[in-house]
Amino acid sequence: MTTISTGPGASELMALEFDEFDRRGRLVTLSWEGAQHLSQTGLVEVLPAGRDTWRLIPSGAVGSVRVEGLSVRVLPAASLGLTQLFFLLDHAADDAFLSSAVPARDDDELWSSVAESMARLAHQALAAGLLRGYRRVDEALTTVRGRIRLGDQIRRHPGMTIPLEVTYSEFTPDIAENRILRTAAHRLQFLSELPDATRRRLAMVDARLSDASLIPQGAPVPAWTPSRLNARYQDALSLADRIVRRISVEVEDGHAASAAFVTEMPELFGRYVEAELSAALDGRSGRLLHNPVVNLDSGTEADGDAPSGRHRAPAGDGDHISVRTGLVYEVDGEPVTTFVPTYPTDRRTRAAEHYRLLAACTALGVNRAYLVYPAQRRDDFPQPRRIVHTDISIVEYPVDLSGGPADSRRAIVELAEHARTLACAPAARHRTEGRRHAR
Template sequence: MTAPSTGSAATSLALEFDEFDRRGKLVTLSWEGAHHLSQTRLVEVLPAGRDTWRLIPSGAVGSVRVEGLSVRVMPAASLGLTQLFFLLDHAADDAFLPSAVQARDDDELWVSVAESMARLAHQALAPGLLRGYRRVDESLTTVRGRIRLGDQIRRRPGMAIPLEVSYSEFTPDIAENRILRTAAHRLQFLPDLPDNTRRRLAMVDARLADASLIPQGAPVPAWTPSRLNARYQAALTLADRIVRRISVEVEDGHASSAAFVTEMPALFERFVESELTAALHGRGGRLLQNPVVDLSSGTEAGPDDTGEAGDGTDGGTAGRHRAAPGRHRAPADDGDHISVRTGLVYEVDGDPVTTFVATYPTDRRARAAEHYRLLAACTALGVDRAYLVYPAQRRDDTPQPRRIVHTDISIVEYPVDLSGGPAQSRRAIVELAQQARALAAAPATPAARHRTGARHHTAVHHHTTTQIREGRRHAR
């Protein structure tokens, strides 16, 4: 059992987990420390005795420090910090600049982020503080700016002073400086930082003393990239994400807890979506995000309703079944229908070509459900190929097509080796996009493929109906 010394910032014991580890480890923590750790949602904290707790990863990755205990959950896809921050760059609401965090894969997360923040902040502040105009609403005994007559009458009817005024102040207390200072202020209290890094962060904090700190959990003020704050932008992008994603609670000049937690499945899905969108948009093609299509073919008509061709030929059978068009479309709000979510659908000139589903679990049993979903999506869209994109488990993993029996549909398991670095990961997605473009250029169009599938469905139904009738005659 692991027993860290509680309450000591100088003593730090590290535990590292794989994100899919379900056995966990035993640690000794106070109730307050266990509560803090549980609130981060990085691990499940289960009681196992007096001041003893079992820690089990909850599906997220990241790093948390509580009471001298450092808990680190690493991605199962053999990612280091470089690849992790690369994936974070694709998170639309939590993006990191590609060059913001300079880290080796064996670096400690907190040290890497703190050193990068100190370096970028000093570069941004070297030419001087950025200042800007900020609106101030105050109650003053003298006139400054303009009087807010509505507020004056509502709040102080019949009184001459104090006056409700509004004015613009040229001040360093603007959103950019507030974000930079808050990031540097929080990081400098982390334990185990090199003295030089802690000193440089404290210098940034002091330099920005006229900017107010953002309280923990408070909304982060918005800032807009412009020519005026161009020299701040690299530091601001990192600082903004630190303030939003990294939680640091300070007590008595020490960090009582610090947490950085993120969800790998969401990061991987956003990475695949953004790279495929960049590679496939244009030249008549576009990528649709998870359109819902109607899987049902319509209501089967009675034996007398054979359509225009009532001679039992394909025309009559097709009329009876009314096969739905092989186009992505939302099901009607009224009536019964069977709908399916189709993943990322690539269409050219309005016709679906193929679909992609990004999934993070890497074991085959977990991917089986996605095969069924893709089979249904291909049937509804009228396409004969789909791609299941997932992180590779080994460096020698290669794409593997799986032809579904009794159909013309193939589902390609497409592994992406994230451990090879950003360039290799992007190259794998570009090659996937090239395969999709080749499908679009093939002679067999999506509409033709759907008509083939519809004729196959009609033939199977007709054959089944014939067998039933023959069985009834035999029984009589």
């Protein structure tokens, strides 16, 4: 445990750091309320170990939590800092966030970097004034406005002429874009240890957007669509949307009782690889199938004196051995190869995935598959493994995430090019009699 000074006159912050696969844990002193806040984040297991003493053990997620003067960080095993994880991985292929918008100096600056970036981007977005739009309003009024909802009028006010149930469109700043920006700024300004200048700028954004309603903690985030009208908002919205979805701040007596950013690394990595491969491979007669189920068997062996190796179809359609195949690249209706994103990165886990890929290749009738995982070192490189007594090769394909979105995306594009090369080589595919897809 280390101590971080937060400035003259401020209380010291105790910092505790874990590897995501640490199962020994550490002892800390916390009140029951603080332990409850920490447990509810899902970042660590909080086990009692004495009076106001608790053992913290990572629960499988990664992230950062602050509660009662204690900072708990669980770092991913993929050589990624939390700041990089938040801004480099949490994006879809068609909605990439520009990492240059977040000037994080190091991982200890996660909270202040997020807050400062939000304040700066929001001020830039609002410099030309508030964005307004039309919003549907259903309301009961004493005068007619818009159109009367006759069904609701009869059901709610039978035999009465007023109030009138009406629907109208209102040109207002209370739209999804402003609600998301205000909610992000409002939550962040309660974080402790923020520079005063940053806190003031967030409060100014909050006040400027006071006509937009706040999104309650845990409520669904309203959808927004990039367009010409909200172009100047888009950088700020990309960050604000992630803050509202992924950062929770519990406020008590005007101060943050806890702040948490927690995410599941396997899901995050799998979604990232899937989105990037889809963007690179879909189209031009090819498409990426998302985990289709394929039958490994073609039937059951015939009884009696049937020659060895002869098979007949099973009695029922459901009587098959099915295999989940990962992300299958298909060209002109024929499978070419398959990709399986895997996390964590230890060799034992990768060995287990090899067995799954061997079955998938056999069922699909392809002779190459890719096991995609986060690189542990910058000098990691793809390693093909030829399976004995077969013509199948499984390629261990590391993706270095520590260099940022551009480098990791370049690695995925190179992987897609390998798949296209296989599609152009007929010998790289072989047919398996009786292969059946259950999509």
